[in-house]
Amino acid sequence: MQNTTSAPSAPTGHAPDAAVIRNAKRQLEQMIDANPHTMLLVDRQQRISRANRAFLDLTGLSRYDEALGHPLPEFFPCRDTGFFDRLFSDGDGYAVCENRVDFPNRPQRIVRFTVIGSGRDTEWFAVMAHDITAESNLDCEREQAQKKEAVQTLMGALMHRINQPLTVIMVRAQLMQLALERNRIEPDDFAQSLRDIMKLTMDISRTLQSMEKPVDYATEPYMPGIDILDLERSGTRPDMDTYSKALVDVFLVALDAHCPGATLHANRTDAFAGFLAEKAGWTPEETTVARRCGFFHDLGKIGVPDHILQKPGALTHAEAETMRRHTETGHDLLRSFPLLQREAETAWSHHERYDGTGYPRGLKGADIPQISRLVALADAFDALRYDRAYQQAMPLDQIEAIVRTGRGTQFDPDFADILLSCHRDMDALFAEEKS
Numbered sequence: 271m272q273n274t275t276s277a278p279s280a281p282t283g284h285a286p287d288a289a290v291i292r293n294a295k296r297q298l299e300q301m302i303d304a305n306p307h308t309m310l311l312v313d314r315q316q317r318i319s320r321a322n323r324a325f326l327d328l329t330g331l332s333r334y335d336e337a338l339g340h341p342l343p344e345f346f347p348c349r350d351t352g353f354f355d356r357l358f359s360d361g362d363g364y365a366v367c368e369n370r371v372d373f374p375n376r377p378q379r380i381v382r383f384t385v386i387g388s389g390r391d392t393e394w395f396a397v398m399a400h401d402i403t404a405e406s407n408l409d410c411e412r413e414q415a416q417k418k419e420a421v422q423t424l425m426g427a428l429m430h431r432i433n434q435p436l437t438v439i440m441v442r443a444q445l446m447q448l449a450l451e452r453n454r455i456e457p458d459d460f461a462q463s464l465r466d467i468m469k470l471t472m473d474i475s476r477t478l479q480s481m482e483k484p485v486d487y488a489t490e491p492y493m494p495g496i497d498i499l500d501l502e503r504s505g506t507r508p509d510m511d512t513y514s515k516a517l518v519d520v521f522l523v524a525l526d527a528h529c530p531g532a533t534l535h536a537n538r539t540d541a542f543a544g545f546l547a548e549k550a551g552w553t554p555e556e557t558t559v560a561r562r563c564g565f566f567h568d569l570g571k572i573g574v575p576d577h578i579l580q581k582p583g584a585l586t587h588a589e590a591e592t593m594r595r596h597t598e599t600g601h602d603l604l605r606s607f608p609l610l611q612r613e614a615e616t617a618w619s620h621h622e623r624y625d626g627t628g629y630p631r632g633l634k635g636a637d638i639p640q641i642s643r644l645v646a647l648a649d650a651f652d653a654l655r656y657d658r659a660y661q662q663a664m665p666l667d668q669i670e671a672i673v674r675t676g677r678g679t680q681f682d683p684d685f686a687d688i689l690l691s692c693h694r695d696m697d698a699l700f701a702e703e704k705s
Contacts, residue, residue, distance in 0.1 A: 290576065294448045298396070301441065308399040314392070316342045316354060328381075328401060330373065342397065346371045346381060357385050358395065364438055364466065368402065379403045386438060388445035388463060396441040442466065460573050460599065525572045529579040532568065535652060538700055539564040542648035545696050549688045550644070563616035564645045570600025570617055594629050597621055616642045620649055625679045643682040647673075647689055650681070655697065666697055 299320050302309045308328050311320035318337050329345045331337060337345060343354050348369045357367050364386040371381045384398040446463050525532040543564030547557040571579060574596050578589045585593060600617030604610045619633060619642040626634030654669045664672075670693060677686040689696070 291448065295394075298394075298441070298445070298448070302396070305398075310342070310397040310399070312342055312395045312397050314358075314395075316358060318342060318345075319394070325399070328399060330376065346383075346399070347373070357383060358387075364442065384438065386441050386445060388442065388449040388459070392445065392449055394445060394448060396445060525569065529571055529574075529576075531656075531658075532571065535656070536565045536568065538652045538656070539567060539645065539648050541699050542651055542696055543645050545692075545699065546644055546648060546685060546688055549692055550685070559612055560641055560644055563613050563641050564648050566600070566604060566610070566613045567617050567620045567645050567649060568596065568600070569603060570596035570598065573599040594621070597630050612639075612641060615639050616645050618642075620646045622646070623680045624682050628680075638682075644685050647681050647685050650676075651689065651693070651696070666693060669693070 299311060302311055302320050302322050305322055306324060308324040309322050310318055310325060312318055317339055318341075319339075321334055321337050325337070325345075326332065326334070329337075331345070343351075346354075346369075348354075348371055350369060353367070353369050357365055364384060366382065366384045368380060368382045371379050373379060379401050380403045382400045382402045384400075386396040386398075388394075442463060446460065449459075540561045541564075544557050544561040547560040552560065574593055578585065578592055581589070597618050597620070601614050604614035604617055616639065619631070619638055622628035622631065622633040622638045622642065624635060624638070624643070626632055651669065651673075654664045654672065655666070657663045670690060673681060673686050673689055673693075677683050677690075
């Protein structure tokens with residue numbers, strides 16, 4: 271629940287904070303430097319801005335200044351001259367493709383390129399290059415393989431399935447932050463980037479769960495007399511709890527760094543929503559859904575710039591409009607997953623008001639989903655009871671007066687009555703946190 275009022279003023283845009291942009295770019299460059307695999311930062315013209323030691327080793331260069339400012343294709347000569355143009359054309363996501371590279375004075379190599387962008391108008395791309403020649407020639411070398419190689423292949427496959435998506439997640443998030451602070455990313459691009467990150471997160475979760483709880487140890491032939499474990503056929507299908515945990519672990523950590531206190535707010539809104547649902551006589555299953563809706567309700571704030579989320583005073587008209595879009599961002603992010611539809615709807619409608627004056631759709635009364643009406647009250651209680659960047663915590667008596675005043679206008683009257691009858695017991699759920 272964010273304060274979106276301000277003195278009348280003309281809508282103004284936000285001038286990018288140069289220090290924030292420099293810091294985000296510096297963090298990305300540090301990630302590139304520390305990566306043990308070949309990784310580069312490249313601009314839209316495919317010129318290299320940053321390179322790491324692994325790049326020098328792969329290309330045979332001796333100094334970084336031999337590469338900086340030069341076009342990427344110069345160091346990866348491919349017979350297909352249009353290869354990199356096609357690879358970089360998918361700037362709104364990430365693309366993976368392999369090609370044969372004729373390095374000078376060396377045998378031809380097969381290189382897998384991963385290009386990561388943050389949107390159609392992205393200024394920077396992160397590029398990873400991995401020499402997979404040995405992997406591609408594995409069939410020719412099988413007759414000389416040993417059992418030790420079978421184990422190494424299994425572990426390599428497992429770690430690749432974790433490390434590659436994890437690296438993409440980290441780089442994609444950093445590029446998104448750069449684009450966000452520069453106001454260079456469109457809402458559709460941002461939503462797609464978040465969906466990509468969620469998919470990669472679930473891929474990691476699926477791999478780990480497959481190894482932790484195999485339903486069967488299925489194997490496949492590796493070489494005569496040797497079989498290795500098939501990761502896909504041995505694994506189980508993750509349930510919703512596993513998916514949810516993976517999503518929460520990644521997104522709330524990111525949101526908490528972006529908006530300090532977001533995790534605590536999510537946990538408390540979860541608990542308050544569950545408390546109200548129980549008092550309303552909901553079934554355990556419905557109460558669980560209410561808690562999960564409360565936990566996810568502000569996920570869309572990951573798409574709001576830091577300077578707005580952490581602003582201590584009132585927001586300008588333009589900043590308020592940006593803040594309000596977090597409901598749609600959260601909805602677009604969560605609706606991609608069939609088992610999170612009610613959470614998606616709650617993220618979209620938890621700022622609707624009972625009298626129809628809320629946002630983003632101006633829904634009224636029973637047109638607002640019931641869970642959204644309940645979560646809105648739980649969210650408001652927490653926002654008023656605990657310190658925020660823009661206001662100090664209020665005493666219970668003052669909150670009680672606000673809820674009474676908002677009964678039937680801002681809040682569903684039935685849920686407001688429930689809260690007013692037990693707000694002190696609800697407040698006691700986190701008494702230690704305030705002491």
